[in-house]
Amino acid sequence: MSLWQRPLKRLQAMSYDKLLRIYTEHRTYRFRLNSLKGFVSLFLVGTVLSMALAACSGGTGSNSSSETPTASPVAASKDNVELTLVSFAVTKAAHEAIIPKFVEQWKKDHNQTVTFKQSYGGSGSQTRAVIDGLEADVVHLALAGDTTKIEKAGLIQPGWEKEVPNNGIVSKSVAALVTRSGNPKGIKNWEDLAKDGVKLITANPKTSGGAKWNFLALWDSVIKTGGDEAKATEFVTKVYKNVPILPKDSREATDTFAKQGQGDVLINYENEVILAQQKGEKVDYVVPDVNISIDNPIAVVDKNVDKHGTREVAEGFVKYLYSPEAQQEFVKLGFRPVDETLAQNKEVTDKFPKLKTLGTVADLGGWSAIDKKFFADGGVFDKIQAQVKR
Secondary structure: OOOOHHHHHHHHOOOHHHHHHHHHHHHHOOOOOOOHHHHHHHHHHHHHHHHHHHHHHOOOOOOOOOOOOOOOOHHHHOOEEEEEEEEEHHHHHHHHHHHHHHHHHHHHHHOOEEEEEEEEEOHHHHHHHHHOOOOOOEEEOOOHHHHHHHHHOOOOOOOHHHOOHHHHEEEEEOEEEEEOOOOOOOOOOHHHHHOOOOOEEOOOOOOOHHHHHHHHHHHHHHHOOOOOHHHHHHHHHHHHOOOOOOOOOHHHHHHHHHOOOOOOEEEEEHHHHHHHHHOOOOOEEEOOOEEEOEEEEEEEOHHHHHHHOOHHHHHHHHHHHOOHHHHHHHHHOOOEOOOHHHHOOHHHHHHOOOOOEEEOOHHHOOHHHHHHHHHOOOOHHHHHHOOOOO
């Protein structure tokens, strides 16, 4: 988003009367027009305010249905506002706990009732749905690479990760290995997944953001322990030969393992395992001490919030997700906190196993390089799959 577009969007969210008052004040203000600086200042202020006024009043011309809608301030004046949240599957429990708290706080502060439409599924599938027309106001996805795809489709303005703390990462976890009761296969670390006779359940990285993290955790477990890419390829190929089925997302993979009884071990988010235990389920699992930081970004979908007139509420919700209240809910439900102060609390350190080595996406060159190398058509994953018979 260019420098002048951001103040313009803020101005467009104001009422018509307020904008007119500001515009009048600037017209009557005694700028020193005998200097170039004064002239430029008046010109820029007048231009920006005139554009904002035109947007709020609808202008004098008519727009065809094919044109991109301008920002609408409609929601700001309504008693009830609806937001559409599109997220990846395993965040559902967290959002269902956080949303009522946000709704209550927003009502108290703004005297406005917010309702939510919620959609959950594989991060890759959710990304395609938003690009194809699912009008999300806010997206909370499994990986920044998916958010970048929505940006490249023209729905999110560049620089979204700088609009909020922590480069847009609002929740994070690590990978866990879930075993059958008593761990009869003796699974202790990543290396055990390549053994003969071990059946692994993991989702398809072509459709699931969580499955991409699983793949990268396997790959990085070799690199972080001194192996080269040839050894990493050999190891990951052996592991995927032990995968009998590739569900479309992490939720379906969990159901395949837990409800259908397939496989000896499941790669899952640590937070999913903790949540299952909180629900009274007996779950045996191991968190490998060589792991990868599973970072999940949040973003406002600029084109949609401007169309719906929901920017203020959407940005308020995103901001709330970083609050201590919301982050504590993430922690309760098994996500590791993004707030370093909270991460040092005894409650948190007791809850999560310590890690010896924690890899990051940056270590692997960032999502653009990762997608091209591993998950694009003809990439490393496809080459590995070509050697696997199911």
